[in-house]
Amino acid sequence: MQKELITDAVLVSNYIKGNEQALETLIIRHKQKIYSFIYSKVYDRDVAEDIFQDTFIKVINTLKMGNYNEEGKFIPWVMRISHNLVIDYFRKNNRMPKFDNSGEFSIFSILSDSSLNAEKQIIKDQVELDVRRLIDELPEDQKEVILMRMYNDMSFKEISDKTGVSINTALGRMRYALINMRKLIEKNNMVLTN
Numbered sequence: 798m799q800k801e802l803i804t805d806a807v808l809v810s811n812y813i814k815g816n817e818q819a820l821e822t823l824i825i826r827h828k829q830k831i832y833s834f835i836y837s838k839v840y841d842r843d844v845a846e847d848i849f850q851d852t853f854i855k856v857i858n859t860l861k862m863g864n865y866n867e868e869g870k871f872i873p874w875v876m877r878i879s880h881n882l883v884i885d886y887f888r889k890n891n892r893m894p895k896f897d898n899s900g901e902f903s904i905f906s907i908l909s910d911s912s913l914n915a916e917k918q919i920i921k922d923q924v925e926l927d928v929r930r931l932i933d934e935l936p937e938d939q940k941e942v943i944l945m946r947m948y949n950d951m952s953f954k955e956i957s958d959k960t961g962v963s964i965n966t967a968l969g970r971m972r973y974a975l976i977n978m979r980k981l982i983e984k985n986n987m988v989l990t991n
Contacts, residue, residue: 805871813860820860824853827872831879838883848886852879877923884924888982931978939974942967 803822811819831852836845855878859865865874932940941960945951951959956967 809860809865809871813863813865820857823871827875830872831875834876835879835883838880839886844886848879848882851882855882880924928978931981932974934981935974935977939970939977942970943974946971 805823805826808819808823812823828849832845832849835848835852836842839845839848852875856875932943935943942956945956945959946953953964953967953971957964960967962970
C-alpha cells in the first residue's frame with residue numbers, strides 16, 4: 798500500500814539514482830493504462846505487447862541518459878512515446894496515412910476514441926499540430942483542397958465550385974496532397990519523442 802503513496806516523480810527520481818525497484822513499481826502502476834491505449838490502436842495482442850516493451854525500453858534509455866525533464870508529467874510523456882511507436886508501426890507497415898474507401902484522410906481515425914482522457918487529448922492535440930505543420934508545407938493548390946475537405950468538411954463538388962476547377966482536378970489535388978504529406982512524414986521522420 799505504501800508504494801501507491803509515492804508519486805511518479807519521486808519514483809522516476811529514485812530510478813535515475815539507481816533504484817531499479819522504482820521502475821518496476823512505475824511499470825506495474827501504469828501497465829494497464831498504457832497497454833490498453835496501445836491495444837485500442839493496433840487490435841493485436843502480440844503487436845501491443847511489443848510496442849509496450851519498446852515504450853519502456855525508450856523510457857529506460859531516456860532516463861539513463863539523463864534526458865528526462867518532464868517533471869510531474871511522467872504518464873503523458875510515456876503515452877506520447879507509446880503513441881509515436883504506434884504511428885511508427887503503422888508507417889513501417891505502410892498502413893498510414895492512406896485513403897480509405899471514401900477517399901477520407903485516415904490519420905485521425907487512430908485517435909477517434911469518444912472518451913478522450915487527458916493523456917489522449919494531449920497526444921491528439923500534438924498529432925493535429927504535426928498534421929497542420931505538414932499541410933502548411935504543401936503547394937498552395939493542394940493545401941487549399943485539403944483544408945476545405947478536412948477542416949471545412951466540404952464535398953469535392955463544393956470544392957470544385959469554390960475553386961473553379963473540375964471535381965477530378967480537386968480529387969487529384971487531394972490525392973497529391975496526401976502523397977506529399979506521406980513523403981514529408983518520412984522525410985522529417987515525424988515520429989519524434991521529445
